[in-house]
Amino acid sequence: MSVTTREDATLPGAARAAGPRPASYQSRLKTERLMTHLGLMLIAVGFLLPFLWMVSTSLKTLDKTMAFPPTFIPDPAVPMNYWTVLNSPKIDFPLFTRNTLIIALLTIIGTVASSSVVAYGFAKVRFRGRGFLFALLLSTMMIPFPVTMVSLFSIFRWLGDHTPIQWLGTFKPLWVPAFFGSAFNIFLLRQFFLTIPEELSEAARIDGCSDWGIFRRIVLPLSVPALTVVALFTFLGTWNDFLGPLVYLQRPEQYTLALGLQAFQSQHGGTEWHLLMAASVLVILPVIVLFFLAQKTFIQGIATTGMK
Amino acid sequence: MAGMRGAEGRNLGKGLAFLSPWLMGFLVFTLLPVGLSFYYSLCDYSLLQPPLYVGAANYRDLMADPVFWKALKNTFWYALMALPAGMLVSLGLALLLNAPIGGQAIYRTIIFLPSLVPTVASAMLWLWLFNAKLGLINTLLGFVGIEGPGWLTTPEWAMPALALMSLWGVGHTVVIYLAGLQDVPRELYEAAELDGVGPVSRLMNVTLPMLSPVIFFNLVMAIIGTLQVFSIPFIMTGGGPARATYFFTMYLYDNAFTYLKMGYASAMAWIQLLIILCLTGIAFWSSKRWVHYQGT
Numbered sequence: 001m002s003v004t005t006r007e008d009a010t011l012p013g014a015a016r017a018a019g020p021r022p023a024s025y026q027s028r029l030k031t032e033r034l035m036t037h038l039g040l041m042l043i044a045v046g047f048l049l050p051f052l053w054m055v056s057t058s059l060k061t062l063d064k065t066m067a068f069p070p071t072f073i074p075d076p077a078v079p080m081n082y083w084t085v086l087n088s089p090k091i092d093f094p095l096f097t098r099n100t101l102i103i104a105l106l107t108i109i110g111t112v113a114s115s116s117v118v119a120y121g122f123a124k125v126r127f128r129g130r131g132f133l134f135a136l137l138l139s140t141m142m143i144p145f146p147v148t149m150v151s152l153f154s155i156f157r158w159l160g161d162h163t164p165i166q167w168l169g170t171f172k173p174l175w176v177p178a179f180f181g182s183a184f185n186i187f188l189l190r191q192f193f194l195t196i197p198e199e200l201s202e203a204a205r206i207d208g209c210s211d212w213g214i215f216r217r218i219v220l221p222l223s224v225p226a227l228t229v230v231a232l233f234t235f236l237g238t239w240n241d242f243l244g245p246l247v248y249l250q251r252p253e254q255y256t257l258a259l260g261l262q263a264f265q266s267q268h269g270g271t272e273w274h275l276l277m278a279a280s281v282l283v284i285l286p287v288i289v290l291f292f293l294a295q296k297t298f299i300q301g302i303a304t305t306g307m308k
Numbered sequence: 309m310a311g312m313r314g315a316e317g318r319n320l321g322k323g324l325a326f327l328s329p330w331l332m333g334f335l336v337f338t339l340l341p342v343g344l345s346f347y348y349s350l351c352d353y354s355l356l357q358p359p360l361y362v363g364a365a366n367y368r369d370l371m372a373d374p375v376f377w378k379a380l381k382n383t384f385w386y387a388l389m390a391l392p393a394g395m396l397v398s399l400g401l402a403l404l405l406n407a408p409i410g411g412q413a414i415y416r417t418i419i420f421l422p423s424l425v426p427t428v429a430s431a432m433l434w435l436w437l438f439n440a441k442l443g444l445i446n447t448l449l450g451f452v453g454i455e456g457p458g459w460l461t462t463p464e465w466a467m468p469a470l471a472l473m474s475l476w477g478v479g480h481t482v483v484i485y486l487a488g489l490q491d492v493p494r495e496l497y498e499a500a501e502l503d504g505v506g507p508v509s510r511l512m513n514v515t516l517p518m519l520s521p522v523i524f525f526n527l528v529m530a531i532i533g534t535l536q537v538f539s540i541p542f543i544m545t546g547g548g549p550a551r552a553t554y555f556f557t558m559y560l561y562d563n564a565f566t567y568l569k570m571g572y573a574s575a576m577a578w579i580q581l582l583i584i585l586c587l588t589g590i591a592f593w594s595s596k597r598w599v600h601y602q603g604t
Contacts, residue, residue: 032507036407043401044418050476051421053444054433070447114329121326127319133327140338144536144584146557147577150564151344152337154355180333211322240426242539247565258428262543265432273436280429287424295417302480303487 058082058277065273081278090267091279095253096260103174103256104238110178111185111234112227118181119189120215124201134190141183145243153247169250174241178234185230191304192226193219229301232294239287257283348574355568366575376576378551379559382467386555387534389471394530398478399523402485403515416486423479431543434473435460460545463552470541470553481526488522489515520599524591531587535580556580 052072057065058081059074086093122134156167167173196219204214220227245256255263261283265276291298324331349366351359370376405416422430437444438459446456459469496514505513516523538557541547547554560580564573 033407033409036404036409037411040404040411040415043404044415047419047422047476049444050433050437053437057436066442068442069450070442070444114333118327118330121323125319125323125326127323129320130323133331136334137330140334142532142584142588143338143342144532144577144580146536146560146573147345147581148338148341149561150570150573150577151341151348153564154348154353154570155341155344157355177333177337179329180337181330183330186330211326215326236424240428242427242543243561258426261428261432265435265543273439273442276432277436280432283429284425287426288421291421291424299420299483302483 054277054281057273058281060274062272062274078274081274082282085275085278085282088264088275091260091264092253092255093257093260093279093282096255096257099171099254100239100256100258103171104235106171106175107178107238108231108234110175110180111182112230114179114181115185115230116189116220116223116227117215118186119193120211120219122186122190123193124214124219125211137183137186141187149243149247156248168248169254171249171254173248174238174244182234185234188230188301188304189223189226192223196222225297225300228294228297229304232290232297233301235290236287345574345577348571349578350575351571353569353571353574355570359571362571366572367579369572370575370579375551375554375559379554379556382552382554383535383537383556386467386471386537386553387531389468390474390537391530391534393471393475394478394481394534395523395527397475398481398526399485399519401478402482402489403511405482405486406489416482419482420479423477425477427539428543430473430477431540434476435544438469438473461549463550466545466549466553470537470544473540481530484526485519485522488519492518517600521601524595524599528588528591531591532584535584535587 056072056074059077059079060081061076061078064071064074085091122130122137152173153168156173160166160168165172200218200222201214204218209217240258241256242258242262245259249255249259252260252263261279264279268276348359350361350363352362352365353359401419405412405419425433440446440456440458440461443456443459445459449456457465459465492515496518497510500510500514536557537555538561541553541555542558542561545553547558556576557580560573560576563569563576
């Protein structure tokens with residue numbers, strides 16, 4: 001037993017000393033790369049197929065979606081499906097898009113404005129208790145939405161009953177909280193503000209600049225990339241949100257695209273797959289376009305999330 | 309030092325002023341709802357009448373509620389399938405996408421794209437892919453002679469189907485891993501190369517330890533996210549068939565907004581919070597053994 005172990009242990013060293021290794025090493029590297037390519041190609045096809053299938057179905061006629069076995073290339077191709085969906089009385093695309101955009105715009109304005117101010121406080125102003133408050137901020141990110149969902153609903157209901165302003169059944173519960181900062185974005189912006197050299201603030205302070213001035217004239221202009229990330233993520237979050245609108249919006253004319261798409265499906269069961277897929281493509285498209293326009297910002301934004 | 313303290317004292321007002329939007333938001337949209345939610349969990353509250361204090365009755369009722377246990381069990385089953393699978397697949401993909409070969413930008417984009425698809429749209433798409441007769445998945449299985457199951461219509465397959473589907477959206481996590489992989493010092497690989505260390509050992513002794521803080525971060529996020537799963541099953545299965553995909557948050561939602569049992573739902577929310585805190589706590593505790601921070 002002990003002999004074989006020792007032999008095994010000495011083998012790699014002997015092979016290395018013998019010399020012919022580099023050539024075999026090179027060829028092994030080549031096969032390794034080829035295998036990686038092959039594996040990635042297969043995986044990439046797997047990840048892409050659902051998209052292709054969706055687009056393919058969205059261009060088919062109703063009876064072609066029911067044909068067996070299904071074909072990949074739609075014949076005939078019916079781009080009219082998209083027009084049908086856009087004008088369908090069952091899903092008011094223009095209205096739902098408008099609703100979603102209004103909520104998204106207000107949420108973006110609120111989040112960017114409030115989170116950047118708060119992040120400046122956490123990154124650039126030294127005061128007692130800051131560490132504790134920052135820990136508190138981070139811990140709020142761990143609270144699951146269901147914990148506050150029920151009581152927030154009853155708070156908004158109470159406000160509607162006891163003040164002249166109605167909340168439930170309006171967009172307000174969805175965007176007003178954004179004006180009070182969002183923990184995740186405050187954290188993201190604070191990390192970015194910390195990388196701005198303190199000397200810049202010092203120089204401005206000597207010139208008689210207040211903190212508010214430093215924030216507006218120095219920190220904000222230098223943080224455009226980070227603010228873009230926050231705006232992008234906030235847009236995506238609003239565009240995707242399902243549970244929020246589901247809880248707070250009541251009448252169909254207030255629906256966002258997410259709610260509208262779900263309502264469209266649940267009314268039609270699983271029959272009009274071509275229209276359902278066309279509608280889904282229309283909901284996905286803006287996000288994909290946005291991604292390709294701001295690919296770098298996107299990836300860098302996500303990458304910073306994972307770093308502490 | 310004393311001057312510093314003084315400055316910190318003077319800055320207190322300024323600091324709090326900058327923090328004020330969040331401080332107000334924290335009080336109104338976090339602290340108050342969390343406190344109220346705990347109070348409601350001790351009440352009989354139908355929203356139509358003021359809450360009536362009943363002590364721990366909601367918690368006692370939950371312990372005797374078979375649907376609660378079913379939903380809890382389903383959620384754990386789903387987590388046991390989707391969480392390890394998601395962790396392994398995202399890490400594996402990141403390692404592949406980090407290999408020094410051409411065309412990585414294209415591969416990365418393709419694998420990232422699905423994670424951008426809005427929840428509802430991806431639910432629609434996968435309803436269609438999983439369709440028993442006409443769906444793409446069973447069609448492809450048919451080509452190799454396998455008769456695919458009714459993915460979302462049979463109790464045994466609905467849950468694995470949802471777990472499988474969740475893998476399509478791992479792109480976000482992959483990007484975080486890729487960023488972590490960029491931070492592994494090159495010298496470590498060069499040293500390993502010189503010592504004639506094979507690829508497996510390189511992975512186990514260099515890459516994974518160096519990546520462990522990122523793995524830990526993703527694990528905690530996955531625990532929090534997976535235990536709250538709601539929208540996808542709500543849209544795709546409505547919890548069926550035969551409550552096979554009826555998850556914790558869905559029962560909570562139904563209690564709150566379908567049966568108007570707000571107190572009962574709040575008690576569920578607190579149990580959910582407790583479970584999440586326990587599990588992330590265990591993750592933090594275990595992290596001392598396997599998470600290596602650079603420079604410590």
